[in-house]
Amino acid sequence: xxxxxxxxxxxxxxxxxxxxxxxxxxxxxxxxxxxxxxxxxxxxxxxxxxxxxxxxxxxxxxxxxxxxxxxxxxxxxxxxxxxxxxxxxxxxxxxxxxxxxxxxxxxxxxxxxxxxxxxxxxxxxxxxxxxxxxxxxxxxxxxxxxxxxxxxxxxxxxxxxxxxxxxxxxxxxxxxxxxxxxxxxxxxxxxxxxxxxxxxxxxxxxxxxxxxxxxxxxxxxxxxxxxxxxxxxxxxxxxxxxxxxxxxxxxxxxxxxxxxxxxxxxxxxxxxxx
Numbered sequence: 001x002x003x004x005x006x007x008x009x010x011x012x013x014x015x016x017x018x019x020x021x022x023x024x025x026x027x028x029x030x031x032x033x034x035x036x037x038x039x040x041x042x043x044x045x046x047x048x049x050x051x052x053x054x055x056x057x058x059x060x061x062x063x064x065x066x067x068x069x070x071x072x073x074x075x076x077x078x079x080x081x082x083x084x085x086x087x088x089x090x091x092x093x094x095x096x097x098x099x100x101x102x103x104x105x106x107x108x109x110x111x112x113x114x115x116x117x118x119x120x121x122x123x124x125x126x127x128x129x130x131x132x133x134x135x136x137x138x139x140x141x142x143x144x145x146x147x148x149x150x151x152x153x154x155x156x157x158x159x160x161x162x163x164x165x166x167x168x169x170x171x172x173x174x175x176x177x178x179x180x181x182x183x184x185x186x187x188x189x190x191x192x193x194x195x196x197x198x199x200x201x202x203x204x205x206x207x208x209x210x211x212x213x214x215x216x217x218x219x220x221x222x223x224x225x226x227x228x229x230x231x232x233x234x235x236x237x238x239x240x241x242x243x244x245x246x247x248x249x250x251x252x253x254x255x256x257x258x259x260x261x262x263x264x265x266x267x268x269x270x271x272x273x274x
Contacts, residue, residue, distance in 0.1 A: 018079075020230075035062060037059060037117060046071045048115075049071070049117065050076060050138065051118075054077045055119075074098075075097070149190060156264075157255065158211050169236065174229040185268070207268070207269050216245070220244065221241065
């Protein structure tokens with residue numbers, strides 16, 4: 001993913017979800033995170049970059065602009081549907097190579113990359129230590145690792161409101177799936193995992209963004225369509241779906257801007273070096 005790549009968890013997106021992901025997640029708030037991640041990476045022309053859990057490729061393409069024609073970028077993901085959308089983009093430069101596979105068994109030589117990026121993917125990996133160790137293996141000495149994960153859900157009121165409404169009208173299992181994206185929000189735990197994988201000089205930053213959309217009535221079902229609970233919600237009758245929208249609207253009254261919203265969301269960014 002960049003973002004919702006689950007690498008084996010329940011957050012595998014199929015069908016039309018990759019398009020919805022770009023429309024209701026990337027365009028609403030992820031592009032800002034992506035630009036800041038790539039800026040923090042201090043990528044140089046000619047670098048080789050690996051984007052782990054690249055999703056539909058928003059970070060991958062930004063990194064490609066930084067490495068220039070003499071550099072190289074690999075977009076790597078387990079989710080075939082997300083990769084298909086990434087590959088189909090008209091904005092892909094020739095310096096990008098797309099790979100499908102597991103983050104714990106990447107098909108790259110030791111010390112292959114100058115920089116590794118992983119935007120909002122680590123929280124979904126079932127084997128986080130193994131994934132980070134594999135990233136350490138393929139990073140060159142002196143290379144940089146940047147990993148972002150969502151903070152706990154109380155720092156993300158939009159997703160909290162969605163989870164509560166889903167819990168009330170769909171089911172506890174579906175609500176737990178929504179909340180699972182925010183289950184790795186402890187900064188100390190994140191830092192320790194990165195340090196244990198062998199990275200040095202590890203720094204954790206809090207990164208804040210704002211989710212903006214002109215129509216809350218459109219955005220609630222749109223956002224849900226970009227999540228793994230989309231199918232369950234789609235089976236509900238229109239009246240119940242309307243109650244989900246109403247519950248989210250009432251929970252986020254503080255963040256209403258006319259018919260739309262501007263609601264904060266926060267993430268941790270871990271920066272380490274090999």
